[in-house]
Amino acid sequence: MAVLGRLMDHVRLIERMAMATGTDLVGAYEAGALSQADWAAMVRTCRGCAWAGNCGAWLDRHETVPCAPASCPNRQPFRDLRSRTPARAEGGK
Numbered sequence: 001m002a003v004l005g006r007l008m009d010h011v012r013l014i015e016r017m018a019m020a021t022g023t024d025l026v027g028a029y030e031a032g033a034l035s036q037a038d039w040a041a042m043v044r045t046c047r048g049c050a051w052a053g054n055c056g057a058w059l060d061r062h063e064t065v066p067c068a069p070a071s072c073p074n075r076q077p078f079r080d081l082r083s084r085t086p087a088r089a090e091g092g093k
């Protein structure tokens with residue numbers, strides 16, 4: 001069985017991927033598009049991601065992208081959330 005990555009490391013990677021893809025996780029949660037179970041599943045998937053060792057460096061090189069890379073097993077959830085919730089404007093307005 002694969003060893004899962006550290007929880008907070010992966011929460012941060014998901015938050016960074018959300019920023020890069022313009023996915024508003026808080027807005028999605030508030031709109032009911034992201035349940036706690038959905039969030040837990042994304043974090044669990046991220047912790048088991050075989051590409052996690054490359055993700056941080058990739059995010060360093062990609063400030064904004066239309067979608068998560070094909071190597072991201074959370075690509076579809078990011079796509080779905082982005083399409084269901086408009087990204088927040090800068091400064092939380």
Ligand code: SF4
Pocket residue numbers: 010013014017045046047049050051052053055056068071072073074075
């Ligand atoms: S590529 Fe992997 S490590 Fe990076 S956000 Fe997606 S699931 Fe997490």
